[in-house]
Amino acid sequence: MAETEITLPANPLALEHQVCFALAVAARTVIALYRPVLEPMGLTHPQYLVMLALWEHEPVSVKELSGLLQLEPATLSPLLKRLEAAGLLERNRSATDERSLAVALTPAGRKLREQALEVPPAIVERLGMDVDELMDIQARLTKVIAAATR
Structure with missing residues (x-):
């Protein structure tokens, strides 16, 4: 297999060329957009993510939920x-495995x-971006996550 030549920018340490910087700033600013939308629901952004997973997958074990959210159980x-x-x-001991906590x-x-059904359209409106463009960004970020976790 031929090696791919990597072409770096003139200053590879420039802040504006750092993927980590762009991702960190994007994450902070987008999550901040969620705050006023989630407040009336009484949820923080991390709690919203837990609820999204449960609305789709409940009942689920804490271990499975941890995997879905890519969070450590301690977090x-x-x-x-x-x-x-x-x-x-509710969190209850599993009937089949006393060591497992089931979340429902x-x-x-x-x-x-x-009420949460109103969140995605509100965020799209606040971002002022096309849904297809946002879905493309989400797909690309999913690819980055996969590459980073190999």
Whole structure:
């Protein structure tokens, strides 16, 4: 297999040429757009991600949820505790495996999904970008994540 030649910019250490910088700033600024949209729902952005996973996959074990969200269980646990305290989910020992915690939505957690349906259009509007363009960015970022986690 032939080696691919890598062409670097004139100053490869320039801040504006760093993928990590662009990703970090994009993540911070886009997540900040979510804050005012999620506040009326009583959710932070990380809690919103947990709820998205549960609306799609519940009931699910903490281990499975950790994998879906690509979060360590130690990071996920406080999020689950706060969502449980808010009455949006329940954590119970699995009937088949005492070591496993099953996470399921409460009726209030399921009902919150109706309000959450307003979040994606609000974010698209705040970004002022075309949905196809955003979906292309999402696909490219998914490719970056896959390449970085090989």
